[in-house]
Amino acid sequence: MSQSDKFWDGVAEKYARKAVPDEAAYQRKLAETQSFLTADMQVLEFGCGTGTTAIHHASYVKHIDALDISDKMLEIGRQKAHKAGIENITFSRGTLAEFNAGTASQDAVLGLNVIHLIPDRQATFAEVARVLKPGGVFVSATGCLAHSWLRFLTLIVPLGKLFGLMPDLFVISEEQLVREITDAGFSIETRWHHGTQGIEVFIIARRI
Ligand SMILES: C[S@@+](CC[C@H](N)C(=O)[O-])C[C@H]1O[C@@H](n2cnc3c(N)ncnc32)[C@H](O)[C@@H]1O
Secondary structure, three states, X not given: OOHXXXXXXXXXXXXXXXXXXXXXXXXXXXXXXXXXXXXXXXXXXXXXXXXXXXXXXXHHOOEEEEEEOOHHHHHHHHHHHHHOOOOOEEEEEOOHHHHOOOOXXXXXXXXXXXXXXXXXXXXXXXXHHXXXXXEEEEEEEEEOOOOOXXXXXXXXXXXXXXXXXXXXXXXXXXXXXXXXXXXXOEEXXXXXXXXXXXXXXXXXXXXX
């Protein structure tokens, strides 16, 4: 188990109880995502956390594979889905690369509030492009800290990780994020930001 898995296991219960910080923005993201979903779709979500978003989308698609590196997050997700009577989400432990979905096997891939936590974004975007069908959609919400004072948090990440108080955290700007996604073979369909200093960036991109 890595330091990041331990961190996310440790905060899972609290994360599950926490209210969504910006309910209006969350509802907008759900609605915009659902406008791209159809009942025959296979969806893959990496970094699913406690499954809240997957549960919201489950009735709009055929099946969702929901992945996370934290067993605790997954356990809570499974319980929530069971309680809601949802049977078309499969929760699995691991990263997107570890899951190794078939090439062009997915209609949509979701990476929500997770990309800024992943060390190798380019490899992640390449993997998203590989597993998506041409014309498939990649839905992401990413903390872009490059122009915020919060970027200084990364200076204490090594120490925070050592004590299990912080996960991996990487600084990126919105412009860089958009460039990396388009370079991986996507066209941007939707892009907007919200949150303190506009650091929460929501993008729906289509696999060319
Ligand atoms: C901030 S939470 C977001 C959870 C959920 N997507 C949401 O929007 O509420 C980040 C989640 O990503 C997971 N995570 C972190 N790094 C990951 C990685 N490399 N691959 C898959 N999941 C990861 C963590 O365990 C945690 O559950």
